[in-house]
Amino acid sequence: MSVTLEKIVALAKRRGFVFPNSEIYGGLANTYDYGSLGVELLRNIKDLWWRKFVHCKPEIIGLDTAILMSPRVWEASGHIQHFKDAFVDCKKCKLRIRADHLIENFFASKNKEVKVEGLPLEKLEDMISSNQIPCPECKEFNWTKPRHFNLLFETKVGLLPEKQNTTYLRGEIAQGMFVNFKNVINSLRILNPNLEHNLPFGIAQQGKAFRNEITKGNFIFRTLEFNLAEIEYFFNPQKDDPQELFLKWKKEIEDWTFNWLKLPKEKVRWREHTSEERAFYSQHTEDLEFEFPFGFKELYGLAYRTDYDLKRHSQVSGEDLSFKDPKEGKSFIPHVIEPTFGLDRTFLALLSAFYKEEKGRIILSLPPYLAPFQVAVFPLLANKSELVKKAKEVFELLICHFNTFFDSRGNIGKRYYYQDEIGTPFGVTVDFQTLKDNTVTLRDRDTTYQERVKIQNLISILKEKLKCPTK
Numbered sequence: 001m002s003v004t005l006e007k008i009v010a011l012a013k014r015r016g017f018v019f020p021n022s023e024i025y026g027g028l029a030n031t032y033d034y035g036s037l038g039v040e041l042l043r044n045i046k047d048l049w050w051r052k053f054v055h056c057k058p059e060i061i062g063l064d065t066a067i068l069m070s071p072r073v074w075e076a077s078g079h080i081q082h083f084k085d086a087f088v089d090c091k092k093c094k095l096r097i098r099a100d101h102l103i104e105n106f107f108a109s110k111n112k113e114v115k116v117e118g119l120p121l122e123k124l125e126d127m128i129s130s131n132q133i134p135c136p137e138c139k140e141f142n143w144t145k146p147r148h149f150n151l152l153f154e155t156k157v158g159l160l161p162e163k164q165n166t167t168y169l170r171g172e173i174a175q176g177m178f179v180n181f182k183n184v185i186n187s188l189r190i191l192n193p194n195l196e197h198n199l200p201f202g203i204a205q206q207g208k209a210f211r212n213e214i215t216k217g218n219f220i221f222r223t224l225e226f227n228l229a230e231i232e233y234f235f236n237p238q239k240d241d242p243q244e245l246f247l248k249w250k251k252e253i254e255d256w257t258f259n260w261l262k263l264p265k266e267k268v269r270w271r272e273h274t275s276e277e278r279a280f281y282s283q284h285t286e287d288l289e290f291e292f293p294f295g296f297k298e299l300y301g302l303a304y305r306t307d308y309d310l311k312r313h314s315q316v317s318g319e320d321l322s323f324k325d326p327k328e329g330k331s332f333i334p335h336v337i338e339p340t341f342g343l344d345r346t347f348l349a350l351l352s353a354f355y356k357e358e359k360g361r362i363i364l365s366l367p368p369y370l371a372p373f374q375v376a377v378f379p380l381l382a383n384k385s386e387l388v389k390k391a392k393e394v395f396e397l398l399i400c401h402f403n404t405f406f407d408s409r410g411n412i413g414k415r416y417y418y419q420d421e422i423g424t425p426f427g428v429t430v431d432f433q434t435l436k437d438n439t440v441t442l443r444d445r446d447t448t449y450q451e452r453v454k455i456q457n458l459i460s461i462l463k464e465k466l467k468c469p470t471k
Contacts, residue, residue, distance in 0.1 A: 003293055005218065008355060011364070018032050020032060020033075030224050031225065041371070045343055060233075061201075062204050066176065067169060069179070071165070071167045073179055075316065085098050085213065087148075088147075090138060092142050098213070099121075099146040100116045102136070103127050103128060104116060125145055170208075173206075173209050173230055182320075188201075198325070202234065205230055210224060221294075221348055227342075231338065233249065233337040234334040235337070236334060242284075253341075263350070269288075281306075284303070290349045293352055297345075300342065303337075306336070310336070314333070354366050361417045365446050368425035368426070374402040375428060377395040387430055387431070391406070392406065425466070428440050428442055
């Protein structure tokens with residue numbers, strides 16, 4: 001069964017996972033809202049990530065920094081100068097599109113895979129011209145020359161128009177961690193000289209980033225605002241081999257992908273960035289790509305940022321952002337390995353990987369601990385008050401332990417199918433036997449297997465079935 005993006009989008013809207021933003025006003029391109037089920041799935045992804053990479057790792061601590069920062073941050077980091085993409089305009093239909101996406105999509109339509117991100121404008125122009133790449137909208141070949149645009153969103157701070165200052169919505173969440181480096185090392189017990197090890201240590205953060213991208217976004221894969229989770233892992237390059245740490249973090253990302261998210265290995269691959277494609281701050285970057293319905297695309301990234309960011313902020317701000325080894329007394333600027341996780345892309349990857357059609361029903365076979373609802377409770381018949389009353393008692397018993405859904409609409413078969421479609425892994429049915437012996441039917445979403453269990457054992461049984469991985 002082929003999973004298409006159209007099927008994913010239809011399910012997402014129909015069942016309240018994702019809605020087009022501002023739809024009643026015609027929408028806003030590349031922006032989406034998470035519905036009642038989507039926000040639960042996204043929250044579960046975020047919480048699981050935090051558990052694995054922060055709570056399970058004593059050397060990593062969390063931070064939550066502001067979206068708005070001093071514009072000097074972005075000057076120092078190089079984003080105002082370097083954070084840009086190339087775009088072209090169709091002279092006939094006025095379509096504006098990223099030049100690299102135009103070229104890559106053209107070759108993809110011919111079953112050829114090319115990567116041209118980061119190439120100079122002249123090379124992009126030559127590839128478009130030599131291949132006579134037509135406009136995907138009007139099918140004409142009539143492009144402007146490629147030219148750069150900066151991806152940062154500008155905004156104004158201040159009440160009076162004549163006194164407003166320009167600042168930016170953050171284009172990445174990493175800079176908040178770098179500019180707080182001194183605050184963190186001054187406040188953390190983890191850097192107490194009495195501890196055996198002080199480096200490496202990491203700072204983790206989740207949050208929104210914003211990029212003024214001109215692109216046709218493949219649903220929530222590429223949007224103007226998006227959810228990221230990142231770690232800045234600081235280390236002493238004189239003591240820790242950057243290559244070994246890079247490999248260590250590749251394994252950590254793989255563990256998250258395969259053992260925690262349960263994404264299939266055959267749909268995932270690593271790809272190293274070329275020197276042209278690599279970000280200006282990185283010495284080595286690799287992407288973990290996932291095979292979405294529209295092809296292999298970046299899911300997560302791993303970059304060796306060296307000491308670029310801390311050194312630049314030290315130079316521009318005048319603050320000493322070096323780290324003093326508590327045992328040797330030597331100061332140095334730490335280097336950084338940065339794993340980056342696209343949370344919206346994780347959401348889309350899960351929908352893509354676990355969407356199934358089987359014997360007339362749609363099943364979203366998400367890992368049980370990630371499902372928006374973990375369990376649903378049904379009275380067998382909605383017109384029998386004694387069954388409804390008992391089912392509500394079971395619902396009240398479970399709701400404080402699991403995200404629980406109560407459903408008495410339609411016949412029991414349709415209720416099962418609805419829960420299968422939104423990913424609920426377990427269904428509890430209260431029937432006439434329940435009134436006699438206090439047992440219920442527990443149904444498994446993926447196998448449809450049903451077993452009778454005592455109500456008093458329901459919580460412990462479900463907790464065991466809903467266990468998430470541990471480190």
